[in-house]
Amino acid sequence: MSDSPLTVHVPLDAGRAYDILIGRGLVAEAGARAAALGARAAGIVTDETVAALYGDRIRGSLEAAGLRAGLIAVAPGEASKSYAGYAAVCDGLLALKIERGDLVVALGGGVVGDLAGFSAATLRRGVRFLQVPTTLLAQVDSSVGGKTGINSPLGKNLVGAFHQPRLVLADTATLDTLSEREMRAGYAEVAKYGLIGDADFFGWCEANWRGIFSGGPERDEAVAICCRAKAGVVVRDEREDGERALLNLGHTFGHALERLTGYESARLVHGEGVAIGLALAFRFSARLGLCSGQEAGRVANHLALAGLPTRLAQVPGGCGDADALLDAMAQDKKVRDGALTFILARGIGQSFIAPGIDGAAVRAFLEDELRAG
Amino acid sequence: MSDSPLTVHVPLDAGRAYDILIGRGLVAEAGARAAALGARAAGIVTDETVAALYGDRIRGSLEAAGLRAGLIAVAPGEASKSYAGYAAVCDGLLALKIERGDLVVALGGGVVGDLAGFSAATLRRGVRFLQVPTTLLAQVDSSVGGKTGINSPLGKNLVGAFHQPRLVLADTATLDTLSEREMRAGYAEVAKYGLIGDADFFGWCEANWRGIFSGGPERDEAVAICCRAKAGVVVRDEREDGERALLNLGHTFGHALERLTGYESARLVHGEGVAIGLALAFRFSARLGLCSGQEAGRVANHLALAGLPTRLAQVPGGCGDADALLDAMAQDKKVRDGALTFILARGIGQSFIAPGIDGAAVRAFLEDELRAG
Ligand SMILES: NC(=O)c1ccc[n+]([C@@H]2O[C@H](COP(=O)([O-])OP(=O)(O)OC[C@H]3O[C@@H](n4cnc5c(N)ncnc54)[C@H](O)[C@@H]3O)[C@@H](O)[C@H]2O)c1
Ligand SMILES: NC(=O)c1ccc[n+]([C@@H]2O[C@H](COP(=O)([O-])OP(=O)(O)OC[C@H]3O[C@@H](n4cnc5c(N)ncnc54)[C@H](O)[C@@H]3O)[C@@H](O)[C@H]2O)c1
Ligand SMILES: [Zn+2]
Ligand SMILES: [Zn+2]
Numbered sequence: 001m002s003d004s005p006l007t008v009h010v011p012l013d014a015g016r017a018y019d020i021l022i023g024r025g026l027v028a029e030a031g032a033r034a035a036a037l038g039a040r041a042a043g044i045v046t047d048e049t050v051a052a053l054y055g056d057r058i059r060g061s062l063e064a065a066g067l068r069a070g071l072i073a074v075a076p077g078e079a080s081k082s083y084a085g086y087a088a089v090c091d092g093l094l095a096l097k098i099e100r101g102d103l104v105v106a107l108g109g110g111v112v113g114d115l116a117g118f119s120a121a122t123l124r125r126g127v128r129f130l131q132v133p134t135t136l137l138a139q140v141d142s143s144v145g146g147k148t149g150i151n152s153p154l155g156k157n158l159v160g161a162f163h164q165p166r167l168v169l170a171d172t173a174t175l176d177t178l179s180e181r182e183m184r185a186g187y188a189e190v191a192k193y194g195l196i197g198d199a200d201f202f203g204w205c206e207a208n209w210r211g212i213f214s215g216g217p218e219r220d221e222a223v224a225i226c227c228r229a230k231a232g233v234v235v236r237d238e239r240e241d242g243e244r245a246l247l248n249l250g251h252t253f254g255h256a257l258e259r260l261t262g263y264e265s266a267r268l269v270h271g272e273g274v275a276i277g278l279a280l281a282f283r284f285s286a287r288l289g290l291c292s293g294q295e296a297g298r299v300a301n302h303l304a305l306a307g308l309p310t311r312l313a314q315v316p317g318g319c320g321d322a323d324a325l326l327d328a329m330a331q332d333k334k335v336r337d338g339a340l341t342f343i344l345a346r347g348i349g350q351s352f353i354a355p356g357i358d359g360a361a362v363r364a365f366l367e368d369e370l371r372a373g
Numbered sequence: 374m375s376d377s378p379l380t381v382h383v384p385l386d387a388g389r390a391y392d393i394l395i396g397r398g399l400v401a402e403a404g405a406r407a408a409a410l411g412a413r414a415a416g417i418v419t420d421e422t423v424a425a426l427y428g429d430r431i432r433g434s435l436e437a438a439g440l441r442a443g444l445i446a447v448a449p450g451e452a453s454k455s456y457a458g459y460a461a462v463c464d465g466l467l468a469l470k471i472e473r474g475d476l477v478v479a480l481g482g483g484v485v486g487d488l489a490g491f492s493a494a495t496l497r498r499g500v501r502f503l504q505v506p507t508t509l510l511a512q513v514d515s516s517v518g519g520k521t522g523i524n525s526p527l528g529k530n531l532v533g534a535f536h537q538p539r540l541v542l543a544d545t546a547t548l549d550t551l552s553e554r555e556m557r558a559g560y561a562e563v564a565k566y567g568l569i570g571d572a573d574f575f576g577w578c579e580a581n582w583r584g585i586f587s588g589g590p591e592r593d594e595a596v597a598i599c600c601r602a603k604a605g606v607v608v609r610d611e612r613e614d615g616e617r618a619l620l621n622l623g624h625t626f627g628h629a630l631e632r633l634t635g636y637e638s639a640r641l642v643h644g645e646g647v648a649i650g651l652a653l654a655f656r657f658s659a660r661l662g663l664c665s666g667q668e669a670g671r672v673a674n675h676l677a678l679a680g681l682p683t684r685l686a687q688v689p690g691g692c693g694d695a696d697a698l699l700d701a702m703a704q705d706k707k708v709r710d711g712a713l714t715f716i717l718a719r720g721i722g723q724s725f726i727a728p729g730i731d732g733a734a735v736r737a738f739l740e741d742e743l744r745a746g
Contacts (some may be wrong), residue, residue, distance in 0.1 A: 094525055118495075122534055125535055
């Protein structure tokens with residue numbers, strides 16, 4: 001097995017603790033790792049793009065380790081995270097005769113992870129699950145924490161289950177084939193961890209972000225730091241009743257932008273919405289007198305340097321007026337009784353949950369942002 | 374509230390303990406009971422037949438108690454327990470703006486309970502859930518234990534979740550409108566509890582079954598005894614790793630018969646398959662020298678007296694030969710490595726899990742049964 005993958009342990013209770021391994025070349029070890037979990041068969045769920053790149057490698061690894069392996073590939077993109085995609089994956093796994101003691105392997109980005117995870121959570125009322133995330137976003141965010149699910153025509157991620165993986169293999173070499181744009185989008189989530197609670201890590205990112213993009217040892221290190229941060233939050237608040245909401249820094253604005261651009265990835269991908277949302281969250285915090293304008297500027301500068309958008313005017317095709325934005329935010333799950341819950345910051349690495357933020361203050365802020373262009 | 378519903382407490386851990394209330398008229402109390410759980414809105418899931426009979430009553434009760442209530446009715450019958458039915462129910466609940474703190478109310482038989490329960494388990498990753506079972510089968514079996522799910526084209530109940538209700542209201546007066554046939558089918562499951570582990574209860578059934586059918590106090594008593602028996606098993610083995618398999622007495626044969634009759638309820642409903650399966654399980658046990666032929670005869674006689682089928686020849690349209698039956702049994706989830714796991718009995722009330730039963734012995738038995746007609 002690989003010399004020394006970095007390891008992040010997720011110490012959940014009730015026999016659900018698991019490891020996240022981070023390193024180059026882990027896809028080729030999936031078989032040995034799956035065999036070590038005692039599985040005899042594996043249903044690999046992936047998308048067509050990732051299947052073409054890594055499908056044979058993972059299947060070969062599983063078969064070489066003595067597992068019966070089959071592969072189910074959905075169309076790439078968010079549209080597969082649907083009721084129809086879910087039925088297709090479940091029936092595909094059943095056709096592969098995946099039983100309770102076997103493994104569902106999610107090979108791909110967050111779309112595949114969420115879809116395969118939900119299928120694993122509910123197939124025969126729960127099958128074991130191995131995550132092999134292949135996007136930066138999936139490696140630092142969606143593959144950690146056990147949230148799985150699909151979209152409804154009535155909204156994103158509205159149907160799902162909590163189902164923890166038995167193991168996560170984050171093969172950072174797979175990111176070498178990821179598009180620049182998807183890489184940047186994932187990087188917004190990396191920066192987010194620094195902004196939430198780790199000012200030192202944000203400073204480290206400012207100095208080392210190029211190594212993350214180019215695939216140096218900084219990449220593995222950054223993924224491990226992010227996984228450790230997320231795992232800590234998840235262990236303390238698995239069901240998102242409290243602290244876990246901090247992970248939504250930048251996301252109330254970001255989700256609204258995704259909604260207003262119709263979830264068309266040609267216009268805006270999730271991480272781009274998050275980047276704008278992070279910049280807005282800091283500028284809004286500065287406006288409320290919570291943090292300095294200088295810090296808000298530092299946040300936006302770094303994201304822009306990494307090639308990410310930080311202003312509403314950068315949304316291709318526009319995002320409507322302040323009312324449209326407020327309406328889109330009000331549809332978010334984190335809204336209670338009309339008042340908005342935001343994650344705001346007293347500075348870089350000092351985020352906190354701010355419930356009951358008045359809609360009027362948000363509107364005034366957004367109007368100024370839109371005017372500024 | 375009702376004078377004195379019978380109460381069965383289900384002492385699950387981690388805040389999941391709940392009560393099953395059994396009595397006449399409980400539908401009209403659903404509102405007060407739901408309000409006592411702190412819910413502000415309820416999404417009632419039901420089928421069109423039950424909606425016509427009890428929809429207004431339960432909705433009126435919920436609204437009188439100050440809850441916002443909406444109703445979603447699927448077509449009656451097993452076909453609604455599908456991916457499409459699941460999507461329709463989830464989207465219906467979302468359109469009713471059911472949030473995590475609200476309630477999903479399942480009003481109907483086992484089809485509605487399984488479908489609504491799975492929707493509640495996964496909507497927003499878990500919404501609270503109230504069962505109002507209106508068939509005898511649902512009152513004594515499917516509403517207790519937290520198993521929820523839907524069918525796949527590849528098999529029954531292959532997709533689902535464990536999701537315990539917050540409360541079960543078994544209104545035994547609703548059974549007054551149930552067809553004779555559905556009543557008898559549910560009664561097969563009632564008798565099953567006696568046969569599994571309670572010889573006294575089986576004797577009581579022999580003496581009192583007419584009161585269960587006619588709606589006397591015996592009905593409430595029988596439902597309570599069955600729920601207590603099932604709750605005990607569920608608490609000791611929630612995830613069906615062991616003892617819970619006992620509840621499958623009669624079901625390995627029964628499921629095979631359902632499969633061979635294409636799940637056409639015009640030919641055979643679940644409880645009828647179970648009745649034949651119970652009789653077969655005892656006769657097979659007698660043949661293996663485990664229990665007396667006299668006891669096997671006593672089982673079949675009682676089921677027949679209640680109007681239930683007890684022989685393969687009674688399956689309308691026939692059930693194929695011994696090989697077809699064996700194949701259908703081998704598709705059952707309870708099969709491991711070719712050997713069949715049966716629930717057999719050393720006598721009435723003395724059932725046990727018998728793994729590794731040889732297919733050849735089963736075939737010889739079935740051939741004799743088919744010859745006997
Ligand atoms: N479960 C959670 O906690 C959680 C958290 C954050 C986001 N999410 C979900 O994650 C999803 C977004 O994930 P994503 O950004 O990874 O999108 P994605 O899965 O759609 O992947 C993006 C694109 O990259 C391609 N791709 C993936 N790996 C590749 C590789 N190694 N080389 C080349 N191309 C590759 C894919 O085919 C796809 O076209 C959203 O549905 C979001 O809701 C879930
Ligand atoms: N979850 C579990 O643990 C579990 C256990 C056993 C069975 N099940 C499931 O339960 C289902 C069968 O349940 P069922 O037998 O209740 O079938 P069902 O829900 O289809 O109901 C049978 C028929 O009776 C009608 N009906 C219901 N209540 C009525 C009333 N009060 N008056 C008049 N008509 C009424 C229905 O409209 C339906 O046509 C199957 O899908 C089976 O898999 C689940
Ligand atoms: Zn995100
Ligand atoms: Zn049954």
